[in-house]
Amino acid sequence: MEHVNHIAVTVIGHDRPGIIAAATAGLSGLGLNLEDSTMTRLRGHFAMMLICSGDCSPRQVEDALAPLTADGQLEVSARFVPDDDGVGPAGHPYLLTVHGGDRTGIVSAVTREVAEAGGNITDLTTRLTGDLYVVVAEVELPAEVDAPALATRLRTVGHDLGVDVTLRAQDTDVL
Amino acid sequence: MSLQDWTEAELGIHGRVLPVMQAPDAVLSAASSPVDPADPETVRLAADLVATMRVSPGCVGLAASQVGVARHVFAVDVSGHPKARTVHGTFVLCNAVVEEATRNEKGREGCMSVPDLTGDVKRASRIAVRGRLPGSGEEVVVETDAFEARALQHEVDHCDGYLFLDRVAGAHAVYARQTYL
Numbered sequence: 029m030e031h032v033n034h035i036a037v038t039v040i041g042h043d044r045p046g047i048i049a050a051a052t053a054g055l056s057g058l059g060l061n062l063e064d065s066t067m068t069r070l071r072g073h074f075a076m077m078l079i080c081s082g083d084c085s086p087r088q089v090e091d092a093l094a095p096l097t098a099d100g101q102l103e104v105s106a107r108f109v110p111d112d113d114g115v116g117p118a119g120h121p122y123l124l125t126v127h128g129g130d131r132t133g134i135v136s137a138v139t140r141e142v143a144e145a146g147g148n149i150t151d152l153t154t155r156l157t158g159d160l161y162v163v164v165a166e167v168e169l170p171a172e173v174d175a176p177a178l179a180t181r182l183r184t185v186g187h188d189l190g191v192d193v194t195l196r197a198q199d200t201d202v203l
Numbered sequence: 204m205s206l207q208d209w210t211e212a213e214l215g216i217h218g219r220v221l222p223v224m225q226a227p228d229a230v231l232s233a234a235s236s237p238v239d240p241a242d243p244e245t246v247r248l249a250a251d252l253v254a255t256m257r258v259s260p261g262c263v264g265l266a267a268s269q270v271g272v273a274r275h276v277f278a279v280d281v282s283g284h285p286k287a288r289t290v291h292g293t294f295v296l297c298n299a300v301v302e303e304a305t306r307n308e309k310g311r312e313g314c315m316s317v318p319d320l321t322g323d324v325k326r327a328s329r330i331a332v333r334g335r336l337p338g339s340g341e342e343v344v345v346e347t348d349a350f351e352a353r354a355l356q357h358e359v360d361h362c363d364g365y366l367f368l369d370r371v372a373g374a375h376a377v378y379a380r381q382t383y384l
Binding site: 123125127128129151152153155157158159160161162164165166190191192194198199201 | 225226227232307317319320325365366368369370371372373374375376377379
C-alpha cells in the first residue's frame with residue numbers, strides 16, 4: 029500500500045492572477061491530493077493554507093512550488109502534519125460577533141474569555157473598515173458550559189473595551 | 204386607515220435630510236426608548252426619516268438611531284425592490300415589535316450605517332409587526348413577507364441596538380461591499 033503523508037502548505041504574499049493554478053499544478057504533479065483548503069485576500073495580500081496528502085516530503089513540495097517564489101513576492105512553506113481527522117467530540121456550535129471602534133487587544137480579550145470557559149474557536153475572521161473593527165467567530169462550547177453566563181461575561185469584556193459582543197447559538201437547518 | 208394608503212403627506216410637514224451615523228457610533232448600539240406617536244417631535248422625526256431615506260440611493264429603511272436619535276421609530280419603503288413580494292409602500296412605525304416570525308431564509312444585507320460591509324443574515328420571511336403610526340397614533344399590524352419582512356426586522360433590530368453584524372450567519376458571512384464601475 030502506498031505510504032500517505034499529510035502535508036500542510038501555506039502560500040502568502042503579493043496577489044496576482046494565476047497563483048492557485050500554479051500552486052495546485054505543482055501539487056498535482058507530485059501526485060498529492062488536496063484535502064481541506066482555504067484561500068483569501070488579507071488587506072490585498074494573497075493567503076492560502078491547505079492540507080494535502082500523498083507519498084512525498086515537504087521538501088519535495090517546496091521544490092515543486094519554487095517557481096512561484098522566484099520573483100521574491102510569494103513565500104511557500106510545507107511541513108508534515110499528523111492526520112487529525114475528527115479530533116475529539118464536537119461541542120455545541122455558537123456564533124460570536126464583536127464590532128466597535130478599532131483598538132488593540134479586542135480579539136485577545138474576547139477569545140481569552142472563550143478559552144477560559146473551555147470553548148474552542150473553529151473559525152474566525154476579522155475585518156477593519158475605516159474605524160470599524162468586526163470579528164465573527166464560530167465557537168464550539170462543551171455541553172456543560174453555561175452559554176448565557178458566558179455571553180454576559182463577554183458583554184462585560186466588550187463593555188470595558190467599548191465594543192459590542194454577542195454570543196448566540198448557531199442553528200442548522202437540516203433539509 | 205389602511206397602511207397601504209398612508210403616505211408621508213399624513214404628517215403635514217416636510218422632513219429635513221439628516222446626516223446618517225456610521226458604526227462604531229455609540230448611538231447605534233443603544234436600545235431606543237419608546238415614543239409618544241402623537242408628540243410633534245415624533246411627527247417631525249418621522250418626516251425627517253422619510254426625507255433622509257428618500258434621498259439615499261438604494262435605502263429601503265431607516266431607523267431613528269441611524270440619524271442619531273435614540274427613539275423607537277423607523278421608516279420603511281421597499282417599493283420596486285426585485286426581492287419584495289408584499290409591499291405596503293412608504294410607512295413609519297413607532298414602538299414596533301415583531302409578534303410573529305416564521306420561515307427563516309438567508310439573505311445578503313447592507314446598511315447605510317455600515318457602508319463598507321455586507322453580510323448574510325437569516326431572518327423570518329413571514330412576519331407580523333405591531334406598531335403605531337406617527338401623528339394619529341393608530342395601532343397597525345403589518346403582515347408581510349420576503350424583502351419587506353427582512354427590512355422590518357432589520358429596522359426593529361436598530362431600535363433594539365443591534366446591527367446586521369450581530370446576526371450574520373457565520374465567520375465567512377461578512378463581505379467587503381463591492382463597488383462596481
